[in-house]
Amino acid sequence: MGKGGMSHGSAGEAKDGEEENMAAWLLGINTLKIQPFKLPPLGPHDVKIRVKAVGICGSDVHYLKTLRCADFIVKEPMVIGHECAGIIEEVGSEVKKLVPGDRVALEPGISCWRCNLCKEGRYNLCPEMKFFATPPVHGSLANQVVHPADLCFKLPGSVSLEEGAMCEPLSVGVHACRRANIGPETNVLVMGAGPIGLVTMLAARAFGAPRIVIVDVDDHRLSVAKELGADDIVKVSTNIQDVAEEVSQIHKAMEAGIDVTFDCAGFNKTMSTALSATRAGGKVCLVGMGHSEMTVPLTPAAAREVDVVGIFRYKNTWPLCLEFISSGKIDVKPLITHRFGFSQKEVEEAFETSAGGGNAIKVMFNL
Amino acid sequence: MSGGIVEVKEHKDGEENMAAWLVGIKTLKIEPYHLPPLGPHDVKVQIKALGICGSDVHHFKNMRCANFIVKKPMVIGHECAGIIEEVGSQVKTLAVGDRVALEPGISCRRCNLCKDGRYNLCPEMKFFGSPPTNGSLANKVVHPEYLCFKLPDNVSLEEGAMCEPLSVGVHACRRANISPETNVLIVGAGPIGLIVLLAARAFGAPRIVIVDVDDCRLSIAKNLGADETIQVSTNIQDVGEEVVKLQSAMGSGIDVSFDCVGLNKTMSTALNATRSGGKVCLIGLAQSETTVPLTPAAVREVDVIGIFRYRNTWPLCIELLKTGKIDVKPLITHRFGFSQKGVEDAFETSASGRSAIKVMFNL
Numbered sequence: 001m002g003k004g005g006m007s008h009g010s011a012g013e014a015k016d017g018e019e020e021n022m023a024a025w026l027l028g029i030n031t032l033k034i035q036p037f038k039l040p041p042l043g044p045h046d047v048k049i050r051v052k053a054v055g056i057c058g059s060d061v062h063y064l065k066t067l068r069c070a071d072f073i074v075k076e077p078m079v080i081g082h083e084c085a086g087i088i089e090e091v092g093s094e095v096k097k098l099v100p101g102d103r104v105a106l107e108p109g110i111s112c113w114r115c116n117l118c119k120e121g122r123y124n125l126c127p128e129m130k131f132f133a134t135p136p137v138h139g140s141l142a143n144q145v146v147h148p149a150d151l152c153f154k155l156p157g158s159v160s161l162e163e164g165a166m167c168e169p170l171s172v173g174v175h176a177c178r179r180a181n182i183g184p185e186t187n188v189l190v191m192g193a194g195p196i197g198l199v200t201m202l203a204a205r206a207f208g209a210p211r212i213v214i215v216d217v218d219d220h221r222l223s224v225a226k227e228l229g230a231d232d233i234v235k236v237s238t239n240i241q242d243v244a245e246e247v248s249q250i251h252k253a254m255e256a257g258i259d260v261t262f263d264c265a266g267f268n269k270t271m272s273t274a275l276s277a278t279r280a281g282g283k284v285c286l287v288g289m290g291h292s293e294m295t296v297p298l299t300p301a302a303a304r305e306v307d308v309v310g311i312f313r314y315k316n317t318w319p320l321c322l323e324f325i326s327s328g329k330i331d332v333k334p335l336i337t338h339r340f341g342f343s344q345k346e347v348e349e350a351f352e353t354s355a356g357g358g359n360a361i362k363v364m365f366n367l
Numbered sequence: 368m369s370g371g372i373v374e375v376k377e378h379k380d381g382e383e384n385m386a387a388w389l390v391g392i393k394t395l396k397i398e399p400y401h402l403p404p405l406g407p408h409d410v411k412v413q414i415k416a417l418g419i420c421g422s423d424v425h426h427f428k429n430m431r432c433a434n435f436i437v438k439k440p441m442v443i444g445h446e447c448a449g450i451i452e453e454v455g456s457q458v459k460t461l462a463v464g465d466r467v468a469l470e471p472g473i474s475c476r477r478c479n480l481c482k483d484g485r486y487n488l489c490p491e492m493k494f495f496g497s498p499p500t501n502g503s504l505a506n507k508v509v510h511p512e513y514l515c516f517k518l519p520d521n522v523s524l525e526e527g528a529m530c531e532p533l534s535v536g537v538h539a540c541r542r543a544n545i546s547p548e549t550n551v552l553i554v555g556a557g558p559i560g561l562i563v564l565l566a567a568r569a570f571g572a573p574r575i576v577i578v579d580v581d582d583c584r585l586s587i588a589k590n591l592g593a594d595e596t597i598q599v600s601t602n603i604q605d606v607g608e609e610v611v612k613l614q615s616a617m618g619s620g621i622d623v624s625f626d627c628v629g630l631n632k633t634m635s636t637a638l639n640a641t642r643s644g645g646k647v648c649l650i651g652l653a654q655s656e657t658t659v660p661l662t663p664a665a666v667r668e669v670d671v672i673g674i675f676r677y678r679n680t681w682p683l684c685i686e687l688l689k690t691g692k693i694d695v696k697p698l699i700t701h702r703f704g705f706s707q708k709g710v711e712d713a714f715e716t717s718a719s720g721r722s723a724i725k726v727m728f729n730l
Contacts, residue, residue, distance in 0.1 A: 070666070116620075117644060125643040125668055179668075257479075266662060280488040281480060286665040295658040299629060302649040302673030303433065305488055305542075310665030 023079040023142030024347050029067055032351065034344050037079055037142050044094040047149045049104065053165040054141045054365040055083035055336075056354040058195070060133060064351055070289065074135045081141030081365075082108040082132035085155065085164025095149045104152040105164035106140065107171075107318050108132035124175075124315040131313075141347070141365065153318040156326040162364055166332040167321040169195055169362070172287065173203030174321055175314035180260045180285045184208035187256050190230075191274055192264035193221040195361050196287055198228060198335060200262045205229055206329045213253045215246070215273075220359060228334060240269045247277045258282060266290035275301035275308075287311045335362045342367040386442040386505030387710050392430050395714065397707050400442055400505050407457035409509050412467060416528040417504050417728040418446035418699075419717040421558070423496060427714055433652065437498045444504030444728075445471040445495035448518065448527025458512045467515040468527035469503065470534075470681050471495035487538075487678040494676075504710070504728065516681040519689045525727055529695040530684040532558060532725070535650065536566030537684055538677035543623045543648045547571035550617055554637055555627035556584040556596070558724050559650060561698060563625045564593055569692045576616045578609075578636075583722055591697060603632045610640045621645060629653035638664040638671075650674045698725045705730040 023037030042048055059069050060080050067074040085105040088098050098104065111118050111126035118126050133139025155164045173196070182188065188209045190197050193216035201212055214230045216222050222233040232253040236246045250273070251258070257279035263270045266288030274284045275297055284306060301308075324330040337360055340350035347365075354363040386400030405411055422432050423443050430437040448468040451461055461467065474481050474489035481489050496502030518527045536559070545551065551572045553560050556579035567575055577593040579585050585596040595616045599609050613636075614621065620642035626633045629651030637647045638660055647669060664671070687693040700723055703713035709728070717726040 070663075120644075122644050122668070127643075271661070280490075281483075281485045286661065289662055289666060292660060292662045293658060294661045295656060296661065297655060298634070298649065298657045298659065298661075298671070299652050299655050300433075302629075302671070303652055303675050305485070305673045305675050307673060308661070308665070308671035310668040310670055312666045312668050 019143070021142060021144045023138070024081065024342075025077045026063060026067070026074060026080045027077050030064060032064065032080065032347050034342070034347060037138070039144060039146050042090060042092050042146055044092040045149055046092045046146050047088050047095060047098055047152055048090040048144055048146050049086040049106065049152065050089050050144055051084050051086040051140055051142055052367050053085045053161040054081045054367070055165045055169065056081070056350060056363045056365075057083055057169065061351060061355045063133070065355065069134075070292075072135050076136065078133065078135050079138035079140070079142055080133050081139040083165050083168035084132075084140045085161045085167070088152070089144065091149065098149050098152060098154065103155040103161060103164065105155060105167045105318060105322065106145075106147055107151040107153065108140070108168065109313065110148060110151065122315065124313045141342075143342075143367065153322060156322060159322060159326050162336055162366070163325050163332055165364065166335065166362065167318055167325070170199045170203065170321045170324075170330065170332060171314035171317035172196060172311070173199035173201075174317045174324075176200055176262055176285050176287050176311045177203045177207045179309050179311060180262070180283050182207040182209050182260060184210060186259040187211045187254055188213070189250060189254065189258045189261040189274070189277060190214040190264060191261065191270040192216055192288060193218070193225040193233075194264065194357075195335065197262070197264035198225060198361065199332070200264055200287065201225060201230060202228060202330045202332070203324075204262075206324050211254060211256065213250060215250065218358075224334075224361065236273070238269065240272065243269065243272050243276060246273060250277050260285060262287055264288045268294050268296060271296045275306060278306045280304040280306065283307050283309050285309045285311060336364045337361045338363045340365055384505060384507045386501070387444065387705075388440045389426060389430070389437060389443045390440045393427060395427065395443060395710050397705070397710060400501070402507060402509050405453060405455050405509055407455040408512050409455045410451050410458060410461055410512050410515055411453040411507055411509050412449040412469065412515065413452050413507050414447050414449040414503055414505055414730050416448045416524040417444050417730065418528045418532065419444070419713060419726045419728075420446055420532065423502075424714060424718045426496065426498075428718065432497075433655075435498050439499065441496070441498050442501035442503070442505055443496050444502040445497075446528050446531035447495075447503045448524045448530070451515070452507065455512070461512055461515060461517065466518040466524060466527065468518055468530045468681060468685065469508075469510055470514040470516065471503070471531065472676065473511060473514065485678065487676045504705075506705075506730065516685055518685065522685060522688045525699055525729075526688050526695055528727065529698065529725065530681055530688070532562050533566065533684045533687075533693065533695060534677035534680035535559060535674065536562035537680045539563055539625060539648050539650050539674045540566045540570045542672050542674060543625070543646050545570040545572050545623060547573055549622040550574045550619055551576070552613060552617065552621045552624040552637065552640055553577040553627060554624065554633045555579060555651060556581070556588040557627065557720070558698065560625070560627035561588060561591060561724065563627055563650070564588060564591055565693045565695065567625075568592055569687050574617060574619075576613055578613060581721065587697075587724065599636070601632065603635065606632060606635050606639060609636060613640050623648060625650055627651045629657075631657050631659060634659045638669060641669045643667040643669065646670050646672055648672045648674060699727045700724045701726045703728055
């Protein structure tokens with residue numbers, strides 16, 4: 001596991017002796033610059049956090065490379081990053097449950113709490129969602145951020161700040177496992193052994209899945225998956241003609257019907273494989289967002305009542321993630337493969353490493 | 368509305384049992400049909416009413432339907448009701464003379480899916496008119512007691528036969544959790560779309576918008592109680608514009624969309640029109656591989672629910688018909704008798720679509 005350079009905090013001295021808050025700003029394609037980030041005033045229900053750990057997500061890399069991600073377009077400079085944890089520095093006047101010094105993991109998205117979706121608890125789908133580093137909302141790769149206290153979750157003593165930051169990607173896996181009703185009776189197939197496939201696998205095991213088979217095109221990622229507890233791994237191709245044969249191999253590897261398949265890649269081939277491989281009455285959970293329009297054998301799956309369940313981010317997952325991590329049911333530490341400090345050079349290297357894929361699973365900043 | 372000559376064939380004891388056999392593409396012949404012996408839990412039913420389904424027409428035209436291939440002559444038909452003529456030695460709940468509606472499919476009752484209650488997905492399912500299992504367009508059939516449901520006095524034999532297509536709608540409404548809080552969009556106003564309209568209303572759906580390319584079918588839908596109807600095109604470029612129209616017609620979010628057609632365009636429309644967190648129920652099985660904007664729907668957590676036939680729906684269908692919550696009679700647009708000519712005319716009528724919704728045989 002690689003390690004980046006030493007942490008050189010880039011702290012400009014502001015005139016009244018306080019450190020100026022610095023952040024990593026996305027200014028243009030492939031252009032990140034550490035610059036001052038002026039924080040909003042602290043509201044009564046807010047807290048100010050000194051950010052200590054931030055992980056890089058595939059969506060962060062996508063914004064860096066293209067200035068957009070699906071329908072979200074970066075139109076003005078934006079602070080990047082959203083998978084984070086830190087230490088409370090200041091609390092608003094109405095904050096009762098957190099105090100300065102508390103170590104917390106942050107849930108990135110602030111929903112409106114007024115619309116029907118929010119009131120129903122499906123706040124992840126709120127159309128007014130303000131989410132760290134989803135334009136135009138600034139992210140959290142910064143020295144400090146201001147955030148609602150109810151979206152900050154205190155870390156148990158045994159859980160590190162890096163593990164706190166890992167709650168965010170882990171939440172995607174946890175939310176997917178809930179929506180797909182993973183339990184001690186569901187045999188699970190995971191398509192894709194990238195960061196999302198791996199957290200989904202870890203979550204599925206924590207939810208009790210008795211048997212998990214994971215597939216990928218990349219040998220290294222498959223071996224990581226095996227080490228993390230996959231019951232069996234199958235190497236697959238990118239060639240859509242191979243679907244039928246691979247489904248056969250996958251069935252052999254599972255040794256039983258596949259109840260739930262998580263497509264953590266989201267391409268025609270992976271969805272076609274998932275739809276064909278899953279047993280009648282089972283579910284395919286589409287987590288990955290590879291392609292927008294897909295050509296897939298939907299009808300044969302629908303005629304076997306294989307349902308397609310969509311996933312968008314997560315809701316109400318932090319407490320469970322922290323429970324899984326603190327009890328040891330899930331160990332996310334092996335997923336953190338590279339670490340960098342918060343300096344111009346290291347920010348650039350970190351994103352390059354993350355974008356490179358391969359051995360890099362989770363690239364983590366230590367601030 | 369009825370068409371054709373209703374020819375009632377008198378069937379006396381000792382007469383040979385006749386059935387409509389599919390012997391080749393577009394070739395149906397009424398010929399003898401030798402019934403299996405009556406098991407202890409079986410009943411013999413004199414068929415009195417039988418409806419034609421799109422799948423029957425498909426088998427008729429192509430000698431296949433999806434993966435079901437007609438390799439040898441097969442009796443066609445599966446939507447039926449009749450009168451009990453004989454009961455097996457262990458039959459307790461039915462008696463000779465009882466009027467019953469038949470659920471077509473005999474599942475194995477041993478596999479995990481059956482034991483789980485999802486018997487419609489049983490891989491060993493033996494279903495009337497799905498090759499190689501003979502159907503029920505015949506004077507008589509033999510069938511298990513537990514798949515024959517007694518009709519109340521105020522429910523006719525034709526309505527009994529309608530329980531089969533109605534079951535598809537009922538099963539879909541259950542899987543999609545239709546309730547007094549779900550606004551429903553129905554794509555396609557053919558027999559299945561119209562059945563879903565009736566079922567959704569019976570499940571309490573407050574607002575139902577239905578779309579089709581055919582204005583004749585849309586006016587039938589309006590008469591059957593659709594809150595609003597919209598004519599759409601077959602052109603996939605029109606999806607964006609049509610989605611705006613339908614959402615406007617609904618007035619509020621579309622909670623559940625039923626695609627009763629199953630083409631790229633209808634699926635794309637359904638996926639785009641349904642609100643975040645809603646469901647699209649795919650009932651129509653027109654296309655095998657579909658190119659659809661699946662990801663934009665998945666990232667709004669619009670789930671796609673598949674429907675295959677039905678399970679445990681006859682009691683509810685019969686109850687809905689008995690209480691008048693659903694009236695299926697307007698769907699029966701054409702009637703034919705059980706003769707060579709009647710059978711040929713009936714299939715031709717059903718295949719032509721348009722004003723023909725449900726073509727019914729009276730035997």
